[in-house]
Amino acid sequence: AQTVTQSQxxxxxxxxxxxxxxCTYDTSENxxxxxxxKQPPSRQMILVIRQEAYKQQNATENRFSVNFQKAAKxxxxxxxxxxxxxxxxxxxAFIMGGSNYKLTFGKGTLLTVNP
Amino acid sequence: DAGVIQSPRHEVTEMGQEVTxxxxxxxxxxxxxxxxxxxxxxxxxxxxxxNNVPIDDSGMPEDxxxxxxxxxxxxxxxxxxxxxRDSAVYFCASSLATGGxxxxxxxxxxxxx
Numbered sequence: 001a002q003t004v005t006q007s008q009x010x011x012x013x014x015x016x017x018x019x020x021x022x023c024t025y026d027t028s029e030n031x032x033x034x035x036x037x038k039q040p041p042s043r044q045m046i047l048v049i050r051q052e053a054y055k056q057q058n059a060t061e062n063r064f065s066v067n068f069q070k071a072a073k074x075x076x077x078x079x080x081x082x083x084x085x086x087x088x089x090x091x092x093a094f095i096m097g098g099s100n101y102k103l104t105f106g107k108g109t110l111l112t113v114n115p
Numbered sequence: 116d117a118g119v120i121q122s123p124r125h126e127v128t129e130m131g132q133e134v135t136x137x138x139x140x141x142x143x144x145x146x147x148x149x150x151x152x153x154x155x156x157x158x159x160x161x162x163x164x165x166n167n168v169p170i171d172d173s174g175m176p177e178d179x180x181x182x183x184x185x186x187x188x189x190x191x192x193x194x195x196x197x198x199x200r201d202s203a204v205y206f207c208a209s210s211l212a213t214g215g216x217x218x219x220x221x222x223x224x225x226x227x228x
Contacts, residue, residue: 033215043152043204045219091158095215101146102171103217105158 002027004094006106013082014114020067021077021109023092031097034068034075039108040088048090051075053097082113117141119220121207127226133195136223138207139188148217149182149192150206158206164190165212197227 003026013019025034036048051059051068058066063080079086092106120139128134140147148163162172167184175182179198184190194201204224208217 035216037219042221043224044221045206045208047216047218050216097215101148101163101165101210101215102160103148103215107157 002029002094002096002104004092004104004106006090006092006109008109009107010110010112012112012114013079015082015084017082018078018080019082019111021079021090021092021111023075023077023106025073025075025092025094025104027073027094027096029096033095033097034066035093035095035103036064036066036075036077037091037093037105038086038088039091040085045091049077079111084113084115087111087113119207119209119218121205121220121223123223124221125224125226127228128197129228130198131196132227133193134197134201134225134227136192136194136205136207136225138190138192138220140190140207140209141218142188143211144209144218145212146210146217147184147190148206148208148210149190150208150219151203152206152222153203161192194225197225199227201225202227 005024032053034051038046049061067076089108091108094104122137149161152158161174162182164184182192204222206222208219210217
């Protein structure tokens with residue numbers, strides 16, 4: 001079974017600084033996708049970024065980027081120029097390719113951006 | 116394009132009552148998912164559909180829970196009878212057949228007294 005581990009239950013960062021959230025996963029599959037979701041206090045689950053396992057290039061979305069290390073099964077999220085609106089719970093998630101569409105979520109990291 | 120739409124956004128009911136949660140997926144998406152989120156158990160997948168057909172309902176807690184998808188643009192999750200332990204935020208999500216990204220609705224916050 002696939003597992004996703006987020007080892008940092010809580011983190012904080014000063015506004016405008018950079019922060020990295022860590023995520024590791026365990027799978028024997030070679031074809032899969034990884035995601036970061038953000039859940040602000042409104043409870044809405046928002047897709048932040050997506051990475052295909054077969055792509056070596058790290059995904060980037062504006063201030064959000066990932067460091068995908070396939071051999072190490074690591075998928076960290078870097079947030080640059082942190083903003084107050086980035087305060088949220090961040091979930092790392094994994095899904096296998098093919099016909100299995102079950103998302104496996106980590107337990108989340110609560111990020112607080114301080115003014 | 117509108118995102119996933121859920122209704123109601125908040126529901127307060129008394130134990131024993133029937134509760135129906137509604138979801139409209141993103142147009143063109145082949146897959147629809149129902150999740151439940153609690154502090155204790157985190158996000159749990161309850162059931163998912165492909166082209167309106169239930170594929171995996173192994174996450175449905177018990178017979179009190181049922182889900183239907185009568186057409187590509189509408190799904191319901193019903194709890195009958197409801198119990199206090201069903202209190203949670205229920206999310207609906209949808210995705211395309213490829214790529215795996217699931218897009219979530221705003222959720223329904225359910226409180227069973």
